[in-house]
Amino acid sequence: MATNKPFQSQLPEAAGYDLIGDIHGCAHTLKRLLFQMDYRKSNGVWRHPERKVIFLGDIVDRGPRIRESLELVYSMVQAGEAVCIMGNHEHNALTYCTPAPEGFADDYLRSHNPRHTRLIKETLEQFETAQDEWAIYLDWFKTLPLYLETDQFRVVHATWNDRFIRTLQEHYQTDTLTDELLIESVQPESFGFRLMEHLTRGSHIRLPDGVQIYGGDGFSRRTFRTHFWAEDPATYGDVIFQPDNLPGCLEDQPLTALEKEQLLYYSRHDRPLFIGHYWCEGVPALVTPNIACLDYSAVKYGKLACYRFSGETQLDASNFVWISVDRDWTSNDTSV
Ligand SMILES: [Mn+2]
Numbered sequence: 001m002a003t004n005k006p007f008q009s010q011l012p013e014a015a016g017y018d019l020i021g022d023i024h025g026c027a028h029t030l031k032r033l034l035f036q037m038d039y040r041k042s043n044g045v046w047r048h049p050e051r052k053v054i055f056l057g058d059i060v061d062r063g064p065r066i067r068e069s070l071e072l073v074y075s076m077v078q079a080g081e082a083v084c085i086m087g088n089h090e091h092n093a094l095t096y097c098t099p100a101p102e103g104f105a106d107d108y109l110r111s112h113n114p115r116h117t118r119l120i121k122e123t124l125e126q127f128e129t130a131q132d133e134w135a136i137y138l139d140w141f142k143t144l145p146l147y148l149e150t151d152q153f154r155v156v157h158a159t160w161n162d163r164f165i166r167t168l169q170e171h172y173q174t175d176t177l178t179d180e181l182l183i184e185s186v187q188p189e190s191f192g193f194r195l196m197e198h199l200t201r202g203s204h205i206r207l208p209d210g211v212q213i214y215g216g217d218g219f220s221r222r223t224f225r226t227h228f229w230a231e232d233p234a235t236y237g238d239v240i241f242q243p244d245n246l247p248g249c250l251e252d253q254p255l256t257a258l259e260k261e262q263l264l265y266y267s268r269h270d271r272p273l274f275i276g277h278y279w280c281e282g283v284p285a286l287v288t289p290n291i292a293c294l295d296y297s298a299v300k301y302g303k304l305a306c307y308r309f310s311g312e313t314q315l316d317a318s319n320f321v322w323i324s325v326d327r328d329w330t331s332n333d334t335s336v
Contacts, residue, residue, distance in 0.1 A: 011148060012080045015050040016310035019155065021276040021294030022056065022087065025063020025122065026325065027072060029304045033323045037306065045079040046072065051308075052080075054148065056276035056294055057087025057157040057200070060123045063299045067126045070137050086144040086177075087157045087276065088200040089119075094141045094177075095186055096120055097134075109186045115219070142182070145175045146199050151271075152311060158202035158277040159228050160266055164195045198264070202277060203228065205236065205259055207250070215244045217300075225278065228264040229288045239263060243279045243297075266291065272315050274307060284320040292320075301325050 011017075018037055023030050031046075034053075039046045046053075053076060059069050076082035095110035110116055127134035147165055148155040172178055177185065177192075184192025197203075204223035207213070213221045227241035237251035245251075255263075266273060268290055276295040284305045287293050292315055296303035303322040307315070 011054075011083055011150060012052050014052040016308060017054050018048075018051055018306050018308050019054045019056060019274045019292075019294055020306045021296065021304070022058035022298065023063070023069050023073070023304065024058055024061055024089070024299035025066035025069050025126075026298045026304055027063075027065035027068035029298055029323050029325055030069060030072060033304050033306060033321070036323065037308070037321060045075045045081055047076075047079070047081050053082035054155055054274070055082060055084035056155065056274065057085050057144070058089045058276060058295070059084070059087070060093055061089045061120060062122055064122070065126075066123050067130065067133070074137065074140060083148065084144055085148060085155055085157060086141065086146050086200060088196075090141045090144060091177075091185065091196055091200050092116070093120060093123060094138060094182065097138055098182065101183065109183065143176055146177070146195070147175060152313075153272040153274065153309060155274045157200045158275060159198050159264060160273055160275075161195075161198040161264055164191075164198055167191065168195060200277075202226070202241075203262065203264060205239070205255075208253075211247060211250070213244050213247060226263060227278075227287070228266050229268075229291055230263075231265070231268075233260070233263065241278055243281060272309070272313075274309075280305075284317070284322055286315055286317050290315060296322060298323075298325050301327050 020033065034046050037048070039048045055073055059073050060066050073082065073084055077084050092110060096108060096116060098109045100106055100109050154160060168174065172181065181192040181195070184190040185196040187193055203226050205226055206223050213224060215221060224240055224246060225242040226239040230238050233239045233255060235251065235255060236246055236253045240246060268288060270290060273291045275291065275293050278293050278295050279297045280293050280295055281297055281302060284296055284303065292307045294305045294307055296305040298304040303324050305320060305322040308319045308321060
């Protein structure tokens with residue numbers, strides 16, 4: 001099960017792949033999950049005799065053990081035991097920490113405004129006395145593939161946008177950011193910006209003027225997250241995909257022609273797709289017969305979820321495994 005496209009990040013050969021969603025600094029939970037799946041640490045690296053891990057991005061931010069999480073994931077990737085794709089939080093970290101070129105309004109690619117600074121606070125605090133190590137991880141983030149694709153399945157952090165991925169392959173001959181695309185990625189309207197928005201943040205619909213959503217995470221938002229698998233959506237309620245509900249009666253608000261046109265669609269006949277990003281809750285389940293979301297909000301006392309893929313053409317919910325993050329358990333990740 002290996003990809004052979006020359007510029008694509010090589011997926012190591014394996015009997016199967018264990019796809020793990022957003023970790024956000026929950027290193028203890030990650031170790032428990034790996035242990036439960038018969039991975040063991042040898043020579044400093046977690047390994048399985050037959051299987052490899054695919055991490056879906058968002059290793060950093062929010063949680064208590066970000067440095068330990070990066071160390072674990074990075075060591076597995078370096079040893080060929082895992083592959084990791086880029087999440088929006090790695091992209092944020094990269095742009096937040098990269099000085100802007102001449103002529104930019106801000107000193108860094110991502111402005112150090114209070115909202116951005118709040119989002120990366122825990123990560124920077126935990127690396128305060130390990131700056132050299134943080135610099136290594138930033139260099140590594142730049143090399144992370146933005147997606148994975150084999151004959152059997154696909155992986156992306158938020159949304160599969162086939163057109164953008166083909167453009168990246170054909171025009172840039174890569175599956176990662178380039179220096180040029182990294183700068184573009186903070187310039188609205190550019191290809192680099194739209195590429196990173198779709199692949200790592202997903203698509204959004206703007207709320208009507210004057211309406212805001214006050215999220216459970218303390219941030220307020222003027223847009224809501226949409227999914228990309230409704231066959232013929234008619235209303236906002238048909239496409240919303242986030243933990244916070246729409247205010248008032250907006251669930252029934254009809255989608256405009258333009259909004260419909262901008263929504264992506266991943267066909268049920270396409271190969272299985274694995275995503276993270278969306279703060280799912282409850283018991284892990286397939287979102288469609290060929291799409292599995294693996295972000296079950298570990299860092300918000302949810303679950304760290306994994307899908308154990310072994311080459312099946314039809315995804316099967318019984319292949320989910322997970323660790324619940326218990327508020328009361330003293331050694332779990334929510335007790336710093
Ligand atoms: Mn995330």
